[in-house]
Amino acid sequence: MEHVAEHPGPAALAARMTQICGPDGVITDPLELATYECDGLTAHRSSPGLVVLPTTAEQVAAVVSACARAKIPFVARGSGTGLSGGALPRSDGVLIVTSRMRRIIAIDAESRRAIVEPGVTNLAVSKAAQPFGLFYAPDPSSQVVCSVGGNVAENSGGAHCLKHGFTVHHVTGLEIVTPDGELTWLGDGTGAAPGYDLVGAFTGSEGTLGIVTKIVVKLTRVPEAVTTLLAAFRTMRAGGAAVSAIIGSGILPAAIEMMDALAIEAAEAAVACRYPDGAGAVLIVELDGPAADVARETAAVRAICEREGAYEIRAAHDAAERAAIWTGRKSAFAAVGRISPAYIVQDGVVPRTALPDVLERIAELSASSGIRVANVFHAGDGNLHPLVLFDDAEPGAEAAAEVVSGEILDLCISRGGSITGEHGVGIDKSKFMPKMFGPGDLDTMQLLRCAFDPAGLCNPGKIFPTPRLCGEVPGVRRAPHPLVASGTLEQF
Amino acid sequence: MTAGPAPEALAKACSDVREAGPDDVVASVAPRFVASPADTGEAAAVLRAAAAEGMTAVPRGGGTRLAWGSPPVSCDLVIDTRRMNRVLEHAAGDQVVRVQAGVGLDQLAGLLARAGQRLALDPPPGAAASGTVGGVLATGVAGPLRLRYGTPRDLAIGMTVVRADGTVASSGGKVVKNVAGYDLGKLFAGSYGTLGLIAEAAFRLHPLPGAASFVTLDRADAAAAHAAIAAAADSPLAPSAAEIDRPSRRAPFRVGVLLEGDPDGVAERAARMTELLGGSAASVSPARPAWWGRGAAAAAHGTVIRIAFWAAELTRVLAAIDAGAAAAGLDPAVSGSAAAGVIHAAVDESAAPAAVSEFVLALRAAVATPPPGPSADGPPARASVVVLHAPADVCMALDPWGPVPALGLMRAVKDQFDPEHRMAPGRLAGGI
16 A cells, blocks of 8 residues: 555655754755665665754654654664664655764763763773773674664674673663654663663664663673683584583583684685684684683683584683684674675574584585575574575575575574574564464564554564554454554555 | 352353452452463463453462552452463573463472572562562562572563463563564563563573672671672672661661682682672671571561662662651661662561651652753663552552653553553552
């Protein structure tokens, strides 16, 4: 169904938006608009109808109010590094970019809290906290550029979330603009505010419940010692067994990362990371905490890796050595570009103990389809990042890769896992949601959406394959929903 | 007045429905019936029947914290989850457990300990037990370990709930890392039964530490106690908890720091923590001090007030407690997770309701009221003062919740999940 013509398009809002954000805060030029057509997931593209770049929470509120009054959908975007198309704009809507809101408002070192604006980059928070011996724990690989506002929307993870938790464990208060344009605080920064935990419910809602304008984050004490080990194994199964043995020993490393031979090959080609020759799998294990504990745990992890068949183990004790070990892992996604013209990144999760079986099954899928799959993953928490390689110049190759990619997600679901561990559902995986959740689950989740955004204007079309019409009594459909009847809401 | 026979629909829905008795009273409100479903399916049938009959319902686990929150404005039916007491899955290698809501926390701890694991929640025990998983989730209660491991919402990775109309809904799952869909578990944790029944939950587990050591010392006044807590929290010694306790205004503050982990590491860290906190003044013991973690259970029949604040404000909060208590003629016991910014003030049951009310209002005015004028760049109020439980006459005299941010959105959430307001109506802030 098309939007009814009497509603003005987003371009009609340009004058009002210019009043709010100033002439340099509004983009209407089609060429410039096209630079916002996708986020980190380039497979989905749509040029926004209008882009606004507010600098204050009040401006965001005014922009959203104007959209709500005109019944024009809007999408928030931070740094645009998301990998699920969560910030994919709409041609009939306004894209609200928060990257100019980048003040670190306050750091309360003793309370271990910082108050930041949404456009502040993830790493900037840790840098600002460093003089106090503190850091911001969630560390997505894109932390140099990704924004805290985007992290909140996606409940971003990262390599060190195994021990330190995800964004939702480190956010204690949010100032948001509700989808009808009201500025309000959720939580009070304590992490123990009375009433419903709207901070927790909002975090990870992928921009569908409102737009974050200020964030209170927890800061964490910088550990006294950090050791990083690199262990090379002949096979993935041996590496996987070492992961299980480490966790089973009662040690909780800050991170356990794993790469397979194809991912190592790509990393060598791209950044010459000089991982041990002949490795079928490398494991990166990082331990942090009090110095004596780290020393003991390092020895224990070494022993476990040797017992499980590691033929070479390297240890890093300072930042430079650590960076050398992490180079290969951190470059892996981009490095795959060296061995394949194109690839799809998946983000499935399986219970940790299912890893060896699931990896073998992925290898079988790869062999039977003839499509190469490189594996880079957060082994400690079972979060796989299979990279499904294809040649985009070859007709049908992308579709074939999509099939393998989908089969990997089916495999994750069948083992009691998840379709996404940290990248989000966005536009990309909404079609898989009904495989993981039943109609009652999806319907109930959307009650939350209806409470925040009854008009369905805030990042519509993301997460849920079928939007719930708010106010509709489940199972009792009497007449078209008033918003549909009035042409305000599309039913798609 | 007797309730009469249970409606046929309700009796059909559940194999165990009975008339309510005096032991089933929920915070002074007498229910008519008690239904004890055996599983999620029966619980859904019970709620469908309740919906058909227009009955209000209050979920109940072990009843440990049933007196918490505001009394319900109506309660036709208690849904007792204690028959839902099965551990559905303990994937030891994955450090994940999935349970029915009626599983007791103590029972679960025993099972997990045999695999060298624990659910890192240590709410203060009630008279008989620590309560059920469902009750702990619904009240969001946490003990000293909150400093390191957070509260129930931080450890729950999946939840199955039953809505007021009987719809069963799951979110999350049984893997630690998962961002698929909205996390309904966050919404239901701390919801006091007002959004529906928590039927099943999955949790992330942690290894049971090989050793524990409590470093304790006395501090004469609030500022000195605050300094010790701040030093412990700022240390690189990874404390699992840092608590204070003061039974009376005339007593010194006890400060306690818990270190857990490998036995050698704990011994070394305890020695370093002792030195950090004042050398010979501190003592080290593997035994938990008697006062440890009683916080929310400090006055079983009296009034317990929970104050949450930004940790740097500890001295100011303690001063506000003393000033408010002195003005009201009270001498509350003070205890709690000072480093995590959550402490409790407990007033004896003999205190006059008017005095308790005066104390709570004074505390709110001192620490939980936004400064006048346009709000600065941060949350307008950075603390809350909540009465967790109180004798009935005290409950009548005050609003246990006080001001709550984003109450309008909370009401909108309630209206969506429970449009007829039949689930634990009135239990939460703002009459939700």
